[in-house]
Amino acid sequence: xDPMESIKQTYFQECDxxxxxxxxxxxxxxxGEADSEAINAVFRAVHSIKGGGGAFGFETLVSFAHVFETxxxxxxxxxLAPEADVVxxxxxxxxxxxxxxxxxxxxxxxxxxxxxxxxxxLSNAEAEDLSASSADxxxxxxxxxxxxxxxxxxxxxxxxxxxxxxxxxxxLYAKANEPxxxxxxxxRLGTVEATPDTSRVPSLxxxxxxxxxxxxxxxxKGCEDRQKIDDVFEFVTGDCELDIEAIxxxxxxxxxAVVTIADxxxxxxxxxxxxxxxxxxxxVAASGGxxxxxxxxxxxxxxxxxxxxxxxxxLVITQAMLSQRVTDYSSQQGAAVTxxxxxxxxxxxxxxxxxxxxxxxxxxxVFQRMPxxxxxxAAQTNKQVHLVLEGEATEVDKTVIExxxxxxxxxxxxxxxxxxxxxDERVAAGKPPEGTVILSAEHRSGRIVIEVSDxxxxxxxxxxxxxxxxxxxxxxxxxxxxxxxxxxxxxxGFSTAGxxxxxxxxxxxxxxxxxxxxxxxxxxGIGSTAGKGSRxxxxxxxxxxxLDGMIVAVGDQTFVLPLSHIxxxxxxxxxxxxxxxxxxxxxxxRGGYVPMISVAELLGIEGGVTDPAAGVVILVESExxxxxALAVDNIVGQRQVVIKSFESNFRHIEGIAAATILGDxxxxxxxxxxxxxxxxxxxxxxxxxxxxxx
Amino acid sequence: xxxxxxxxGQDRRQYITFLATGQEFGADIMMIREIRGWTETTALPxxxxxxxxVINLRGMVLPVIDLKARLGLGMTxxxxxxxxxxxxxxxxxxGLLVDAVSDILTVSTSEIQAVPDMVHENQNEYVxxxxxxxxxxxxxxxxxxxxxxxxxxxxxxxxx
Numbered sequence: 001x002d003p004m005e006s007i008k009q010t011y012f013q014e015c016d017x018x019x020x021x022x023x024x025x026x027x028x029x030x031x032g033e034a035d036s037e038a039i040n041a042v043f044r045a046v047h048s049i050k051g052g053g054g055a056f057g058f059e060t061l062v063s064f065a066h067v068f069e070t071x072x073x074x075x076x077x078x079x080l081a082p083e084a085d086v087v088x089x090x091x092x093x094x095x096x097x098x099x100x101x102x103x104x105x106x107x108x109x110x111x112x113x114x115x116x117x118x119x120x121x122l123s124n125a126e127a128e129d130l131s132a133s134s135a136d137x138x139x140x141x142x143x144x145x146x147x148x149x150x151x152x153x154x155x156x157x158x159x160x161x162x163x164x165x166x167x168x169x170x171x172l173y174a175k176a177n178e179p180x181x182x183x184x185x186x187x188r189l190g191t192v193e194a195t196p197d198t199s200r201v202p203s204l205x206x207x208x209x210x211x212x213x214x215x216x217x218x219x220x221k222g223c224e225d226r227q228k229i230d231d232v233f234e235f236v237t238g239d240c241e242l243d244i245e246a247i248x249x250x251x252x253x254x255x256x257a258v259v260t261i262a263d264x265x266x267x268x269x270x271x272x273x274x275x276x277x278x279x280x281x282x283x284v285a286a287s288g289g290x291x292x293x294x295x296x297x298x299x300x301x302x303x304x305x306x307x308x309x310x311x312x313x314x315l316v317i318t319q320a321m322l323s324q325r326v327t328d329y330s331s332q333q334g335a336a337v338t339x340x341x342x343x344x345x346x347x348x349x350x351x352x353x354x355x356x357x358x359x360x361x362x363x364x365x366v367f368q369r370m371p372x373x374x375x376x377x378a379a380q381t382n383k384q385v386h387l388v389l390e391g392e393a394t395e396v397d398k399t400v401i402e403x404x405x406x407x408x409x410x411x412x413x414x415x416x417x418x419x420x421x422x423x424d425e426r427v428a429a430g431k432p433p434e435g436t437v438i439l440s441a442e443h444r445s446g447r448i449v450i451e452v453s454d455x456x457x458x459x460x461x462x463x464x465x466x467x468x469x470x471x472x473x474x475x476x477x478x479x480x481x482x483x484x485x486x487x488x489x490x491x492x493g494f495s496t497a498g499x500x501x502x503x504x505x506x507x508x509x510x511x512x513x514x515x516x517x518x519x520x521x522x523x524x525g526i527g528s529t530a531g532k533g534s535r536x537x538x539x540x541x542x543x544x545x546x547l548d549g550m551i552v553a554v555g556d557q558t559f560v561l562p563l564s565h566i567x568x569x570x571x572x573x574x575x576x577x578x579x580x581x582x583x584x585x586x587x588x589x590r591g592g593y594v595p596m597i598s599v600a601e602l603l604g605i606e607g608g609v610t611d612p613a614a615g616v617v618i619l620v621e622s623e624x625x626x627x628x629a630l631a632v633d634n635i636v637g638q639r640q641v642v643i644k645s646f647e648s649n650f651r652h653i654e655g656i657a658a659a660t661i662l663g664d665x666x667x668x669x670x671x672x673x674x675x676x677x678x679x680x681x682x683x684x685x686x687x688x689x690x691x692x693x694x
Numbered sequence: 695x696x697x698x699x700x701x702x703g704q705d706r707r708q709y710i711t712f713l714a715t716g717q718e719f720g721a722d723i724m725m726i727r728e729i730r731g732w733t734e735t736t737a738l739p740x741x742x743x744x745x746x747x748v749i750n751l752r753g754m755v756l757p758v759i760d761l762k763a764r765l766g767l768g769m770t771x772x773x774x775x776x777x778x779x780x781x782x783x784x785x786x787x788x789g790l791l792v793d794a795v796s797d798i799l800t801v802s803t804s805e806i807q808a809v810p811d812m813v814h815e816n817q818n819e820y821v822x823x824x825x826x827x828x829x830x831x832x833x834x835x836x837x838x839x840x841x842x843x844x845x846x847x848x849x850x851x852x853x854x
Contacts, residue, residue, distance in 0.1 A: 022731070207770075314753045557736065558741040602739075648785060649754075650845070651845050653739065654736070655739065656739065667735075667749060668736065
């Protein structure tokens, strides 16, 4: 990749994070929790996006961000109160900024005139207040700087000479800033003469090591642009007193005792000591668990992490292989070796979990995109929607998160468009006019459960059934349970045509959601009460790299069944197995009959147990088809396996989810139970059609 | 032979040649990752017969193709003496089961002839050309086309 391109990539990655931070801050403001920290976070995010965008020449983005930033600055300086209507404009501006970033990334055009003029209106309305109040704002206020940004920037009256009085406060050092570096930065703008003012330094006995006593008088010559000076001090404005004024040309140079700062100047001793102490204080504060404690993170190339994950996977396999060998050749010494191996297994499992944890991220990154979607949908449908996010901190594998966005978007669309009623309908039904959509995530027994629920009208089962009959998905006289009817909405080709709007029903059905979730190894649950609302829950694995599986033998082959789908295993009696029709078989499980299929027959494996009564039956729960009994030869064991995809080297085979490598180094296939079942059903249907045709 | 000597290095390529039912085939050496002995494969369901299954190549699950069967020359009765050529072609890594590796040949472009038009063989889809050297005739196979054909649904479902 060309270096500029990779820097750009990094910029866009940062943009994603910054946009999230911005959204978070804006929502806090919307909820009335607009503390200065939240406002600052929003401001910083927009400012950084603008700064980076400028470096890459994204002009439309920068000009929009600039207008946005100006308004935010007014909010920050307190001249514009973050009231509801202001925040509303800010939220829309945030959405538009996100659009600009997307457009900068992948091309395209964003119409921002409307939002822009609303923003300008806000900033102009406050401009008078600002100029009025600027009299009592001392030099460390940011506002004048931002106004400078607006037009042609440079105040005309200067001849490039400036007098700067710089008085750092203790807080400046506590944030690990360094006056020397700032002054050195000034030397890049022109000739600098800096005089330290030591008048405030007390006697040694009275000296408080955490306090700041030194200040500087700086004369800068040859810098035309005031903005550049402000930029140097940008990050310390809150923590120092700063006076910058232009010197008239005729004025004689002040400061008799001058220290010319050059790059190699050694710090004065007292400056070093004054500064060293706050550093110590800072580390104490950090270990003391201050609430502002920031977690340290590093950005790592995902490939590196994946390589680590793979290596650990190999290690787990090798360990399993060793254990098996030791068990096979066990002797007197065997016990000691086995104990050691058990220890190793524990460590490996821990190592594996730790490595997997590197790949996990909070679901927040997906959830944060939803408030915007809800705002847009609410506006389009004229419905009032309140979105509640729960469990945003729940951590899931990155891959899962990436592939969660689309189905969640779909479900939220569905909830707002089909689920929630219009405000007047709601009031008539005795509900508050504002509908609530809850998006939640939680860990539940080793899986993550994500739920989208609404308090709308619920699934209209009669209508769903009627539509399904119209579409030919089911026959009119088919007797379906409520659960089966609910599941119909996930069938390909199902769309309640009467409800098509430009939001849902864009030709992509909920079957896509189902497919996405199934591809992630997840399942969908539906709960609905007419008039009270509906609830859709996605149950997903925490990671796509490992799986708890049951190892079964069929003929001379070994397969892995995902434990998540298994209900129980049993040894069937010959009397429990009943033929059904020409080829079907049913198994009596404590009085209930479930369809039974032979894995050997389904996968065309020869040499296995042909009489199911001689083998083992595993009862599985499949998506869409309910319970099924899978007949296998016997159960080998149960263990965690590392999932190895072969689709990239070959192609997808229906009924096979992936492969894994067993302890003996051989490849075993992981069965995709839902795929198997649908394959089996399709086969049956095909046969039935043939029979009917004959 | 003269042609080889006169050629400049840049349009010469090296090919690994291997035998299958007496015919000699060549594969671009740059595509070959490694050559290993035959190991029992794990069969895949619902795939054509020429897909022998998958093996564990140091942690990677590698599909193995019976080259002879793929070219319509009949199934290989694999023994420990047979070899699997591991090919990196495009995005895919696949194994090719062949009888034996025989030689490494340096072939220049001028020695490669197009496939005669009138020959309509199953294999033509995967043939880049024919190299004629000292009276030997080597069929040069395109590993990329061969590997890419695996991903296509066409023909793969015939056994299903």
